[in-house]
Amino acid sequence: MYKKVKRMTVAMRIIHWVNVFSIVVAVITGLYIAHPYYQSMIAEAAAFKYVMAYNRWVHFIAAILLDVTSIAVAYLYFFSRFEKPVKKLIPNAQNIKEFVEVVLNLLTLNRRKNFDSSHLDSFNAVYFTILHILLFLMLFTGLQMYVWGLYHGTSSIGAWWPWLLHVATDWTLWVFGGAHGVRVAHHLTMWIILAWVAFHIYYQVWRTIFWREGDIAIVFGGYKFKKAR
């Protein structure tokens, strides 16, 4: 007899799929911006075909979507009425034990499973947090590169916008050693996020296969199934 367990609210699922869409789009357009890998074979004057400009525009829209979801996620970490992930991040004895048990479950190929899999576990909470830190890094390095185009200090929406961007992102120049370092960090973080995505998809599929609790359904329907005892 299996029990239906709610794991993701509608809002969480929307955020998840917006993130998926935005990351895929940002990677495709971002690689073009870094090194234009196709030519714009359009017989038009340069003034009418905006191949690079549209790539950048789409990249920025994807980035803005990610920025918005990042803020929403950061809020939900602390104030969600459903499940506050921050509770699973506090390094207390219980969370550390759960984290180790989940890792052991993965490493022993599901021979050992000494934790409750009906709610968010500490391992996934940490793993998801890594993604959000990476996305924040992308946000800050990306906006720093964006503000170079507003170096005159004004924008169509006023001087406050570049001012805000400088205040919020100028530290990246210091951390990564100038404009070149920021650019390289932004590009390299993309690869780390792709590696993150690869393991994330694998792990969720693996859970579905070996735990037999329908974990993969969480992100579509919001529910998984747990054997009732």
Next chain:
Amino acid sequence: MNITDREHLRALFTKPTNYINTNRGDAYYRELYKKMERRLAELRAQKPVREAEMKFEEYLKVWELTRRDFLKWVSATTAMLMLPPQFEPLVAQAAEVMNRIPIIWINIQDCAGNTEALLRSYSPTVDELILEYLSVEYHEVIMAAAGDQAEQNLEKAVKDFDGKYLLFVEGSIPVGMPEAFTIGRHPKTGVEHVKHLAEHAAAVIAVGSCAAFGGVPAAHPNPTGAVGVMDVVKGKPIINIPACPANPANITGVVIHYILTGEIPELDSLLRPKFAFGYRIHDNCERRAHFDAGEFVEEWGDFGAKNNFCLYKMGCKGPFTFNNCSIVRYNEGTNWPIGVGRGCIGCSEPNFWDVYATERPIADSPIQPPAGRGVESTVDQFGLGVLTATAVGIGIHAVASALAGKKDKEENKEEV
């Protein structure tokens, strides 16, 4: 680079905004005009540093420059300094009283390229004339004196104009290996030379990328520990005029600004005058339309190169470089790197030789991870390595799971 340098850089980088205000209102400019008039009157009352050899007008005649050439230069300089047109008479007068300001110009680890840029133009220019007319008390490349005589000249100038002269420094300073640069009959290292002269100067102007950020001598592995002036000189106003070579228009712009106001111009976070370095090359580039259109030069001499397509894929670093080359250009507006069909190498940015002058896009340039400098791999190669390692790990785990993994059976007991 040690941590103190980074701290220094952080302080420089962390400024809230680079807002360039080109219209500060009538009241501001009326006040500024009066202030500049007072300053010019003071300078005119002073005697020239060297008893009038020639008047400015005579210089113009000797150099075969017409009054019209001079007025064109005045208009351009006024606009470059972001002053309204009514300031043109003041700029013209400033040029005429320039011989009241003593100048000492020294060369440390450099190629004298900035001096050459000033001197070797296709015809005598007003910028070049200004250098001639300026009261240059000491300039190692162009002075006639040598040996003891040169040293005496320098010491005399430092004593006579203590706290009044402008010190121009060209070339980087080898702090890691001070003996790498010595000069004079009674040898002094570059570090001592700069520190001594800066102590008595009114302001220090670092000309060229070497003097500003270390430039080429500071490129990896930087055997002499070369740094820019701002890392050696403390407690004096410093103006950086980077680029390789620095644009003569920007050098005279800074001098004229100093003569007009007695102050250094507004600087950005890297101590570069905003009037010159407040622009990104990419944003004022004549080929920007081709960038936005996705039309790139794929290889030298191809269809795109012949049609002035964007040089981004050939490694142009205009998107990372702040300078006014795309507006002022070089050699009296004749041309500039992108105009002649090759990319920008970011020569006015810190570390340019290591990170920008690779002649290929940053995505294709070797990166240097902090752990292993000089590793020849691009960001994408490195990133693919990370992804491959992940895939290998996933593959091993997947195969192991398929062979030996334990699926929860109905009878399995789960501890909760």
